[in-house]
Amino acid sequence: MAGDLDFTEPAERFAVSLLGVTLRLNGVGGVIVETEAYDAEDPASHAFRGPTARNAVMFGPPGRAYVYRSYGLHWCLNLVCGPQPGAAVLIRALAPTDGLAVMAQRRGLSAARLLCSGPGRLCQALGITVAQNGLCVTEPPFELLAPAAPPAEILVGPRIGLTKGVETPWRFGLKGSPHVSKPFPRAG
Numbered sequence: 001m002a003g004d005l006d007f008t009e010p011a012e013r014f015a016v017s018l019l020g021v022t023l024r025l026n027g028v029g030g031v032i033v034e035t036e037a038y039d040a041e042d043p044a045s046h047a048f049r050g051p052t053a054r055n056a057v058m059f060g061p062p063g064r065a066y067v068y069r070s071y072g073l074h075w076c077l078n079l080v081c082g083p084q085p086g087a088a089v090l091i092r093a094l095a096p097t098d099g100l101a102v103m104a105q106r107r108g109l110s111a112a113r114l115l116c117s118g119p120g121r122l123c124q125a126l127g128i129t130v131a132q133n134g135l136c137v138t139e140p141p142f143e144l145l146a147p148a149a150p151p152a153e154i155l156v157g158p159r160i161g162l163t164k165g166v167e168t169p170w171r172f173g174l175k176g177s178p179h180v181s182k183p184f185p186r187a188g
Contacts, residue, residue: 007062011037011087020147028099033177037170040086059085067133074120118181
């Protein structure tokens, strides 16, 4: 399926195209229900100030995992993309479908809604750490599978937890999913 994804699309378009895709690591995962886009021109992006040891993967080839620690506590998974270096899509939430018992054990809970609703929870549930940083997401241990049907309706809103670039509406989610990390603002 990975061949169906265009990792060279601009981050905001690629973030939308990931919705409904099944993401697995070593057979554990689920359907992507929430994403956030970032590119090198975005003041909220890790790439904004140029390459560093931490964000070097963002300046490499598209289709790689960029994994970093947020607030020194939680791992976050991004998929590198874009026509230019420095873009990635943060995977914010999954609807868990595969390896539920493994996820529950890793997370210390069994409530399906809480297993992968947020980037830190998602990484803990899937066992994602810095060990996956730089790996190609179209090859094992990763797996990306096309959705059975395109998403019915996609929500758009502001990204979460930012102090810069807050006004950029590059957070996307599947309407009606109970697994998104936080509700989207109501339209109108």
